[in-house]
Structures are given as C-alpha cells and as structure tokens.
Amino acid sequence: MNNSTFNAHEYFQKIYARPVILEAKNLSQMFKHGKTERTILNQIDLKIHKREFICVIGPSGCGKSTFSRIIAGLDAYSSGELLVDGEKITGPSPERGMVFQGYTLFPWKTVKENVMFGPLMKGASQMSAEASAREWINIIGLEKYENQYPHQLSGGMKQRVAIARALVNEPKILLMDEPFGALDPHTRQKMQKHLMDLWENIDITIIFVTHDMDEAILLADRIVALKANPGEIKEIIEVDLPRPRNIELMQTKEFKRLKSHVDQLVHAQDDEIDPALEDLPKIPRMTQISSER
Structure with a gap:
C-alpha cells in the first residue's frame, strides 16, 4: 500500500x-x-x-x-x-501477553530459557517448548544470543526477548x-x-x-x-x-x-x-x- x-x-x-x-x-x-x-x-x-x-x-x-x-x-x-x-x-x-517498559526478564535464565518459560507453564514438553522458543528467537533475530543472560544484552535486545516471550504463547x-x-x-x-x-x-x-x-x-x-x-x-x-x-x-x-x-x-x-x-x-x-x- x-x-x-x-x-x-x-x-x-x-x-x-x-x-x-x-x-x-x-x-x-x-x-x-x-x-x-x-x-x-x-x-x-x-x-x-x-x-x-x-x-x-x-x-x-x-x-x-x-x-x-x-x-x-x-x-x-x-x-x-x-x-x-x-x-x-x-x-x-x-x-493476553504483556510487555512492560522494564524488561522483566528472569536474570538467572538465558534468552532461550526466558522464552521457553510460558510454554512450559502451559504444560508443553521440554522439546516442544524449546522448539517454540527457538522459532521466536529466530523471528526476533537473536539466535546467536540464545544462551546469553539478560545482563549480557543491550536494552533493545532485552525488549526483543520480552516481546518473544509474550508472543510464544500465541x-x-x-x-x-x-x-x-x-x-x-x-x-x-x-x-x-x-x-x-x-x-x-x-x-x-x-x-x-x-x-x-x-x-x-x-x-x-x-x-x-x-x-x-x-x-x-x-x-x-x-x-x-x-x-x-x-x-x-x-x-x-x-x-x-x-x-x-x-x-x-x-x-x-x-x-x-x-x-x-x-x-x-x-x-x-x-x-x-x-x-x-
């Protein structure tokens, strides 16, 4: 358009x-x-x-x-x-997923573990939750950082992880x-x-x-x-x-x-x-x- x-x-x-x-x-x-x-x-x-x-x-x-x-x-x-x-x-x-101004990521979890959290709480298997997390991590362009912790990321990266963590729950x-x-x-x-x-x-x-x-x-x-x-x-x-x-x-x-x-x-x-x-x-x-x- x-x-x-x-x-x-x-x-x-x-x-x-x-x-x-x-x-x-x-x-x-x-x-x-x-x-x-x-x-x-x-x-x-x-x-x-x-x-x-x-x-x-x-x-x-x-x-x-x-x-x-x-x-x-x-x-x-x-x-x-x-x-x-x-x-x-x-x-x-x-x-209803929510993303706040503060990044609200679990500091003790990696990028992948943060994104996996929602599916696991909904009862998904470890394998299924990991596959869903990887899909969204790829969508937000952070596949190279999936094993990094929040303190190792920039502000923009943290917010992308927060968005992926909300969207992985569909x-x-x-x-x-x-x-x-x-x-x-x-x-x-x-x-x-x-x-x-x-x-x-x-x-x-x-x-x-x-x-x-x-x-x-x-x-x-x-x-x-x-x-x-x-x-x-x-x-x-x-x-x-x-x-x-x-x-x-x-x-x-x-x-x-x-x-x-x-x-x-x-x-x-x-x-x-x-x-x-x-x-x-x-x-x-x-x-x-x-x-x-």
Whole structure:
C-alpha cells in the first residue's frame, strides 16, 4: 500500500468489518485509600477489532497504564464490563501477553530459557517448548544470543526477548506499556520498525501505551486519547496514513497535521494536569553558591 493507492475510508471500513476482539462497556476504576476515593478511569466505552494496532495516549495520571493492566488481568476494575471475544476478563491469561517498559526478564535464565518459560507453564514438553522458543528467537533475530543472560544484552535486545516471550504463547492481544521508553532514539526507531514488521505478519492485536505522539501516529491504526481527572476517552483518532510506514513519513505534512491535532488533545487544557503537579512547593535555598555568573 502506498500514498497513491491508499484509501483511508476503505481501510477503516475493512477494520470495522472484522470481529470485535476486545470491548469495554462503561468501564470504571476507583482507587480508595482510607476515606479518600479517586476515579482513575471513568465509563470507558471502546471496541477494538481483530488485528488492530491501537495506541493509548494522554497526560500523566490519565490511567493509560491502569487500562492496560486491567486488560491484562493484573488489576481489577470497579464497575462495567471488559470482554475478550465476548468472555469476561477475570484475571491474567496467556491469550493476553504483556510487555512492560522494564524488561522483566528472569536474570538467572538465558534468552532461550526466558522464552521457553510460558510454554512450559502451559504444560508443553521440554522439546516442544524449546522448539517454540527457538522459532521466536529466530523471528526476533537473536539466535546467536540464545544462551546469553539478560545482563549480557543491550536494552533493545532485552525488549526483543520480552516481546518473544509474550508472543510464544500465541496470545490474541499483545499489551505494551511504554515498551521503548527507556531506549535511545536510534534503538527506539529500530524497535518501532521491527514491531510494525511483526504486526504486519502475524495474527495479533496490539494495544500500545505511549506518551510519545510521534510514536503513536507512526504505529497506530487508531489513537485513543484519554483526558485526566478522571480518566475518560476524549477522542478516538483514525490515523489516515498509508501502510507500510517508515520514519520518513514523519516529515510529511499529513503526519505533522495529525501531530498538531494530537498535541492539542494531550497538552492544551491545563485542568487535565496530574493533580500531584498542581501545587508544587517553593524550593527552600539549600546552597550558598549563587547561580548567577
């Protein structure tokens, strides 16, 4: 697909014709601490279709990570419904893999042993788990490193192992919570390209949390923009840019148009600031050395 043949209306009509794989109905999450109660997510209604690439963005404190953890089954929600293929989420499941910003690899296990862990926990034989692990290690291009330990790998390599460890379980949904946030810009771009290549070639739906607007526009079919206090859907943006995408696309006027709109959604309103930042104290003087030159 390229700029001359891309039809955004037709592209999204095809997406919406696919089965709904994840549905949130009036989903809310309350946090209680003593007598204090705070609404983290408020009445989220969202349908995500099979093989969509969804990015979730919003200001600090809007509930992006909470939403992904609820979908993963790691956190409970207070009210509403959350369904995968029409079935209610009641806890963690291999059908929903998750990749965090921290690499969360077992430091005492090799690359191969880390990727084998999921299949073994599901009851696969040692031989079957090893074969599955090797297949995914080859896909992520780390076959030369399968016997290395996490401390021997670069940040980008560790995150590729984390992705393989999630995908080896053949999940329906891959949840990614700012997975490239700790990487340097060059490695981050390479990982974005690698992730797009993976998604375009395997049967997976991706829900990707990020605070980086460029990243969201580059990766997503649709961007779910949340507002804070409480966390609610402010707008769902169809990214009407052709696929496959590359870094050069970021220099086009179409990309910059979308970025301007997304930037306004995320940063325009001061009342959506993280409440912890509203009353920052004045810093007392703790040095006798002047900052004047």
